Amino acid sequence: NLGVITIPVYVHVVYSNSNENISDAQIASQMSVLNQDFRKTNADSNSIPSEFAGLAADTEVQFNLINTFRHVNSKTSWGTNDQVKSTYPPVTPQTHLNIWVCNIGGGILGYAQFPGGPAATDGIVVGPNYFGTTGYVSSPFDKGRTTTHEIGHYLNLRHIWGDGRCQQDDYVADTPSSDGPNYGCPSYPTVNCRSTDMTMNYMDYTNDACMSMFSKGQKSRLRTIFTAGGPRAAMAN
Numbered sequence: 001n002l003g004v005i006t007i008p009v010y011v012h013v014v015y016s017n018s019n020e021n022i023s024d025a026q027i028a029s030q031m032s033v034l035n036q037d038f039r040k041t042n043a044d045s046n047s048i049p050s051e052f053a054g055l056a057a058d059t060e061v062q063f064n065l066i067n068t069f070r071h072v073n074s075k076t077s078w079g080t081n082d083q084v085k086s087t088y089p090p091v092t093p094q095t096h097l098n099i100w101v102c103n104i105g106g107g108i109l110g111y112a113q114f115p116g117g118p119a120a121t122d123g124i125v126v127g128p129n130y131f132g133t134t135g136y137v138s139s140p141f142d143k144g145r146t147t148t149h150e151i152g153h154y155l156n157l158r159h160i161w162g163d164g165r166c167q168q169d170d171y172v173a174d175t176p177s178s179d180g181p182n183y184g185c186p187s188y189p190t191v192n193c194r195s196t197d198m199t200m201n202y203m204d205y206t207n208d209a210c211m212s213m214f215s216k217g218q219k220s221r222l223r224t225i226f227t228a229g230g231p232r233a234a235m236a237n
Ligand code: ARG
Pocket: 109, 110, 111, 112, 141, 145, 146, 147, 149, 150, 204, 205, 206, 207, 208
């Protein structure tokens, strides 16, 4: 048992205008959301339907902001080809979560690298208007859940529909199979593949206000990467 794991975090703010140069308060608001969501202290965990409430997990992972780096750059959108990471390299990615906050473009909220990938590109990228809950944020992605979702990927979680139809797996037993992402704010129950979709899971595609849990199975899957020999074992010591 690893106990509570605290992941130290570096935030790289890369901006082309003053809106994108998000405030320290906006960054702090995101850190609060992460610590609530991963420790199941988020207020909306109280409104999970009873079918799933017992599966909601405190992952026993928390986050500690160590430093923020700010970089002005005339580039206005960075895409998903990791150019922002080669321009502003991650700092000690073996032991620290690096988060680049920059405009990705193309309507993309964020993207992540799964564990086990190259150190030079390890971390997550999130758009400034989808990061945190105050300041330069855009509804309905203004509750900080894009970063929760991307860190889910960074910690080895797949989309709950397994990126395929009913047959595809997310390698987590307690998330019911689904045939695709859910969007917006689905009513309960939303039934696909002859089971109720866990639409309130952070690893679905619903609005920030309509996602509120990781499952116990996801907790188990993500914690495995911190165990001896796992791809993020160096972070748990
Ligand atoms: N499309 C992105 C991904 O798959 C992020 C989705 C975040 N969703 C949200 N409701 N904030 O990684």
